[in-house]
Amino acid sequence: MTDTIEQKCLLKGVKLTDQRRLIAKVMSEASDHPDVDELYKRVSKIDPKISIATVYRTVKLFEESGILTKHEFKGGKARYEELNEGHHDHLIDVKSGEIIEFVDEEIEELQKKVAEKHGYTLVDHKLELYGVKKNLNK
Amino acid sequence: MTDTIEQKCLLKGVKLTDQRRLIAKVMSEASDHPDVDELYKRVSKIDPKISIATVYRTVKLFEESGILTKHEFKGGKARYEELNEGHHDHLIDVKSGEIIEFVDEEIEELQKKVAEKHGYTLVDHKLELYGVKKNLNK
DNA sequence: GTAGATGCAAAGTATTTGCGACAAG
């Protein structure tokens, strides 16, 4: 699995350095969607000499190489997550900030149709739902 | 129509000043989605003494008062548009930057269902489609 | 008259960049 990231780098002609390997590792182990500051904190624990500039440069590079995706959720800093085969969108708990990933094929289809209807081919999209947890009992 | 904005302000207890009236006017006349800088340029042409700080303060105030909405499209600055009854989403031409507004009730419905399915009540959402114009001839 | 708005410049954030030292292929 960590292999996969290194393979992706080789594939893209991205030079591998200790810092990049570390950032890749921390990101692939993250189950949340850390922002650069948080990521910097996590990698700093392992390599305290790493610079935040390197973290910024690396997430940008990884994004361009299709290893990470960037999210710009409402009113916050950019947050990153590892990009795997399966595309998904996000449901954000507005109270807790918790993020739930979901996929809805029907919505995906409709988006394509909307774009077509306006004479466009869909190349990308962003769907974010913001919700509050329902009171399940009574 | 400009009346409407002033009425909204009175309703919300928002004090009306020349600067606010001007910003409201420029925004309601805008058919695009200007960012703060662009808005500042437009109002400056009419009142060259206005400060950019006032523009920032006013768009934020108007947003909180439900007069404007803020959009944070990919990799850019925050952009604003007047908030009218009809909600809509955006289809962005990735080549030209042109923005097309659309509504799709089916998608809206499905979004609510997705939120429900995860135990949430949808309070807000963001849907942006990014597309390239199709070659219509031949 | 008074609470709140404005303009200005200074301060914050988030992110990028120039540069000399250093490391990967």
Add this chain to the structure above:
DNA sequence: CTTGTCGCAAATACTTTGCATCTAC
């Protein structure tokens, strides 16, 4: 070797804020 990366600090971009002055109500 040579090209590209790193760390550092300075620079940039966008937005917010403190303060004295001014204005709407």
